[in-house]
Amino acid sequence: MTVLPTRLDPAAPEYAANRTAMLDKLAALDTEHAKALAGGGPKYVERHRKRGKMLARERIEALLDPDTPFLELSPLAAWGSDYPVGAAMVTGIGTVEGTECLITANDPTVRGGASNPWTLRKALRANEIALRNRLPVVNLVESGGADLPSQKEIFIPGGALFRDLTRLSAAGIPTIAVVFGNSTAGGAYVPGMSDHTILVRERAKVFLGGPPLVKMATGEEADDESLGGAEMHARISGLADQFAADELDALRLARRTVLRLNWRKPGPQPDPLAAPPRYAEEELLGIVPGDLKVPFDPREVIARIVDGSDFDEFKPLYGTSLAAGWARIHGYPVGILANAQGVLFSAESQKATQFIQLANQRDIPLVFLHNTTGYMVGKQYEQGGIIKHGAMMINAVSNSRVPHLSVLMGASYGAGHYGMCGRAYEPRFLFAWPSAKSAVMGPQQLAGVLSIVARQSAAAKGQPYDEEADATIRAMVEQQIEAESLPAFLSGRLYDDGVIDPRDTRTVLGLALSAVHGAPVEGARGYGVFRM
């Protein structure tokens, strides 16, 4: 074993300051997560309960195997938008009858569970995760369909939801719809396009048009039950495969359905005997400085997330601003790339490129731990070919076929975000710590660039430059970019799969690695390992 040493001193004042800064950010995050948990608020939650119904998360809990974890995804979706935090839907990965499933549940306490533009993005992301990792899907449905005032944002792209369901099925990935309430109009295609459907007696309403619409369209008088009730669909239309007596019965039937899938995961389960890290995960709170300009050693993070703190470093003496090496997390082999000093130079880019290729040769998933301000700029570096070398790394990341997991620990700026497998490079999962910041560049740099451009423009026109206005604009721009770089804002826009407590990193990565082994793990073939 090659056990990583630690230099972290929990008694040092810097550790205490870093920890306090992280705990403050976590407290702020808890407040935002609580908003998602509160759903539509006490009035709607109470009304829902009075109707004898379970909340979205209660349904999920009753579906899952007892005492097994649920990796909730994107709980902060819609943060910073006009829509409630959480986007009226819960999504995540959990185990049903021993099978990892992708689960979604509409939250009917939020505007009748209607889908707004963020609900749609969250649902589409869930489908993408199911497809790429080959996870059976269970949709727990109760939704007022499209959020009508925002229909222009969802009607046309929203067709992808139903398309995905049938594509999942075509790919051999089972889809199950459990309908607890309204699932009308377009929503009717959720059960309509699923492999298996379970409808709850006197609750499920599945019709293309409800009674008022039918009256308007054809003049026919009809009631909810005869148009789309569970019993009608179970006995007459045949849309319902199972007729559930109540919500718990429906969830029992869903569990039985999963059991009968005879689903076989191609990859291994997490290793229950995997050695925990040698150092306390609690200490992950004290590593990242409150000020991201201060560098930190990512090996201190690696030492607290990998099995036995055992890490075999690749080229430790070369391209030292990037740490790379092999380890295991909950028994799964991984290659880890972690920014060590912020900036990526040519050597780091070449080292990363070779390492990514090696991981592909060996079919080993990659974990990217971000803390980068981007690729180095300046005459010396341009002349040294930093574009070429950065392009090699981006090329390697883009064409790599092993699963990628990204964790934004600190800065993730500029093309460094791309090279380290940012969102657009389709990591299977991307999580952020509360300390993360991501943008095209740092707020001060961005404001400074704008100021230089404005100054040059004024000079070119022969106009005087207003220094006072410049200072005000710079401050405003800095503030705006800072706000737009923060994890809650980015998570709200679905640019990650969730903001996590650093102490949970090993657990979250373990769950994600287990999920990615739902599909065969095979690296890119067709190129040899070339040295650069």
Ligand code: COA
């Ligand atoms: N778009 C926007 N807002 C909606 C909505 C929708 N599709 N469905 C419900 N809401 C709003 C309601 O206006 C209400 O807002 P308010 O409390 O501020 O007045 C809130 O969500 C709760 O709706 P409510 O009707 O009181 O809840 P319910 O549980 O009794 O009924 C539905 C839920 C979904 C059955 C019912 O609201 C409904 O039929 N909605 C329209 C369904 C529809 O035709 N959708 C079009 C699909 S394309």
